[in-house]
Amino acid sequence: MAEYGEHESSEDPLHVLRHSTAHLLAAAVTELYPDARYGIGPPVQDGFYYDFAFSKPVSESDLPAIESRMRRLAQEDRPFAQETMTREQALAEFRRRGQDYKIELIKDKVEGDEVSVYRTGDFLDLCRGPHVKSTRDLKAFKLLRVAGAYWRGDEKQPQLTRIYGTAWSTQRELEEHLKFLEEAEKRDHKKLGKELKLFTVDERVGPGLPLWLPAGATVRRELERFIVDEELARGYLHVRTPDVARLDLYRQSGHAQLYGENMYPPMRFEDGEELELRPVNCPHHIVVFQSELRSYRDLPMRIAEIGNNWRYERSGTLIGLNRVRAFALNDAHIFCTPDQLMDEVKAAIDLALYFSDVLGIDEFSYRLSARDDVKDKWLGTEEQWERAQAALIEALESMGQTYELGVGEAAFYGPKIDFQVKDAHRREFTNSTVQVDFQLPERFALEYVAEDGTRQRPVMVHRGAAGSMERLFSYLIERYVGAFPTWLHPVQVVVVPITDAQHDYARVIAERLRKLKLRVEVDDRPERMQRKIRDAQARKVPYMTIAGAREAEAGRVNVRDRAGAQTDEGLDEFAERVALEVAERRR
Ligand SMILES: [Zn+2]
Numbered sequence: 320m321a322e323y324g325e326h327e328s329s330e331d332p333l334h335v336l337r338h339s340t341a342h343l344l345a346a347a348v349t350e351l352y353p354d355a356r357y358g359i360g361p362p363v364q365d366g367f368y369y370d371f372a373f374s375k376p377v378s379e380s381d382l383p384a385i386e387s388r389m390r391r392l393a394q395e396d397r398p399f400a401q402e403t404m405t406r407e408q409a410l411a412e413f414r415r416r417g418q419d420y421k422i423e424l425i426k427d428k429v430e431g432d433e434v435s436v437y438r439t440g441d442f443l444d445l446c447r448g449p450h451v452k453s454t455r456d457l458k459a460f461k462l463l464r465v466a467g468a469y470w471r472g473d474e475k476q477p478q479l480t481r482i483y484g485t486a487w488s489t490q491r492e493l494e495e496h497l498k499f500l501e502e503a504e505k506r507d508h509k510k511l512g513k514e515l516k517l518f519t520v521d522e523r524v525g526p527g528l529p530l531w532l533p534a535g536a537t538v539r540r541e542l543e544r545f546i547v548d549e550e551l552a553r554g555y556l557h558v559r560t561p562d563v564a565r566l567d568l569y570r571q572s573g574h575a576q577l578y579g580e581n582m583y584p585p586m587r588f589e590d591g592e593e594l595e596l597r598p599v600n601c602p603h604h605i606v607v608f609q610s611e612l613r614s615y616r617d618l619p620m621r622i623a624e625i626g627n628n629w630r631y632e633r634s635g636t637l638i639g640l641n642r643v644r645a646f647a648l649n650d651a652h653i654f655c656t657p658d659q660l661m662d663e664v665k666a667a668i669d670l671a672l673y674f675s676d677v678l679g680i681d682e683f684s685y686r687l688s689a690r691d692d693v694k695d696k697w698l699g700t701e702e703q704w705e706r707a708q709a710a711l712i713e714a715l716e717s718m719g720q721t722y723e724l725g726v727g728e729a730a731f732y733g734p735k736i737d738f739q740v741k742d743a744h745r746r747e748f749t750n751s752t753v754q755v756d757f758q759l760p761e762r763f764a765l766e767y768v769a770e771d772g773t774r775q776r777p778v779m780v781h782r783g784a785a786g787s788m789e790r791l792f793s794y795l796i797e798r799y800v801g802a803f804p805t806w807l808h809p810v811q812v813v814v815v816p817i818t819d820a821q822h823d824y825a826r827v828i829a830e831r832l833r834k835l836k837l838r839v840e841v842d843d844r845p846e847r848m849q850r851k852i853r854d855a856q857a858r859k860v861p862y863m864t865i866a867g868a869r870e871a872e873a874g875r876v877n878v879r880d881r882a883g884a885q886t887d888e889g890l891d892e893f894a895e896r897v898a899l900e901v902a903e904r905r906r
């Protein structure tokens with residue numbers, strides 16, 4: 320809303336309130352820092368931000384002073400007064416105030432000769448509104464944090480200081496939200512990833528290129544085994560294809576032309592070779608399909624791979640494991656006849672649902688991404704798009720699923736169904752996707768020999784059932800707050816000998832459990848038992864067995880689970896119980 324050309328105008332009272340609070344923030348900032356220049360200040364989910372250029376750095380420690388000035392201005396009951404100026408008047412007014420970002424916005428965004436501005440006391444902003452009546456209506460807000468942001472999101476432009484805040488209608492709502500933020504902070508996968516030694520990001524390797532540490536890599540191996548085994552059982556053929564290919568391959572697929580901004584620049588060699596890090600796996604799987612002449616008896620052919628993809632995301636958008644520059648996608652491409660399309664789409668949705676069920680992804684929604692009317696953004700004919708879209712809608716409806724429509728969010732080759740999941744901060748992201756494609760089969764002249772001996776063109780379905788390993792892991796870390804189900808946990812049992820005299824028995828226990836392929840550690844550090852128990856609890860290890868003289872004598876184990884329950888069991892009984900829990904992948 321509000322800012323010229325930058326945001327949709329909205330009458331939603333909470334948006335109006337939040338955007339008005341952004342004005343209040345800018346008013347307070349310009350009083351405290353008279354030479355600060357202000358950029359834009361829209362409402363965002365749960366709050367607002369405003370971007371500033373300060374002459375000296377402003378950090379989070381400055382926020383309390385800014386916030387108290389905001390409160391003072393709020394109490395002064397200043398009205399939000401709209402004025403209409405001519406273009407020249409507005410330019411002169413903002414020039415007088417040294418606000419060159421506003422001048423740029425007037426020049427670029429305002430059409431015609433009338434400019435709408437809002438005055439709050441001395442503070443003047445270029446804005447179309449609407450706002451609350453008076454600063455007095457702003458009662459429940461808090462400034463949260465400071466971040467860097469490029470002017471108009473462009474890395475070639477100056478970096479500004481973005482101040483984020485939250486605003487609500489009542490104090491109670493504000494308090495509830497702050498409590499939620501505190502809880503989300505505890506679940507944050509970046510924080511837990513560090514504490515539990517799951518992954519690390521290092522400047523020397525580069526932002527957005529996480530390194531999986533042993534504990535995290537163990538979880539990933541379990542996830543990949545689970546995914547690949549299930550896909551093999553459902554008739555997928557798993558392949559391995561290289562991370563790079565000739566740039567021409569992506570010219571043929573259209574990615575170089577229509578997806579180029581996400582791709583790494585090509586590697587050019589003296590002999591004329593041009594290689595490209597792959598942003599997607601589709602062209603490779605197409606080449607696999609074309610490695611021999613296919614017949615209708617081969618279809619549907621489901622080619623799958625946990626394939627590494629490389630996409631250059633801007634550094635400001637990178638988030639832990641959730642948004643990265645290289646990721647491994649649980650990807651597959653299904654080549655089928657038009658008659659098989661519906662069943663394949665349904666089967667792909669069913670597989671995604673199965674993965675979600677086992678992994679505990681219990682809150683998600685469907686988004687049907689269609690194309691818009693922008694020219695040259697989409698490949699193929701109107702009719703092909705309609706057929707593809709109809710197939711997706713029919714599949715969802717026949718499975719009794721509801722969906723939201725996202726116009727203009729399709730892939731360039733066809734519409735798609737995305738499974739939207741929310742992280743601990745309620746940020747929505749796509750975890751799985753099913754896309755129907757009539758275009759790449761054309762561009763690569765795919766064919767199969769039909770029953771009547773003629774050559775026919777197959778349809779392609781692109782699908783990612785469990786998403787990327789990185790995103791999936793970030794979700795699971797937050798979902799379980801690090802307390803992964805036993806089958807996934809990096810260490811399933813920690814054996815704690817009470818004294819040195821039980822070290823041998825502790826090793827007997829560990830060997831017995833390892834025979835059943837369980838992941839076991841013996842904690843034989845010279846530490847007190849209570850300390851060892853606390854450490855295992857901090858790592859959220861599902862089971863601890865305490866081995867004392869009595870247990871050694873009787874061949875039994877004293878077991879504590881991470882919820883605090885204690886049992887006394889025979890060693891074999893315990894080993895088999897845990898092995899069964901793992902085999903059944905119980906949550
Ligand atoms: Zn405004």
Ligand SMILES: [Zn+2]
Nearest residue numbers: 599600601781
């Ligand atoms: Zn694909």
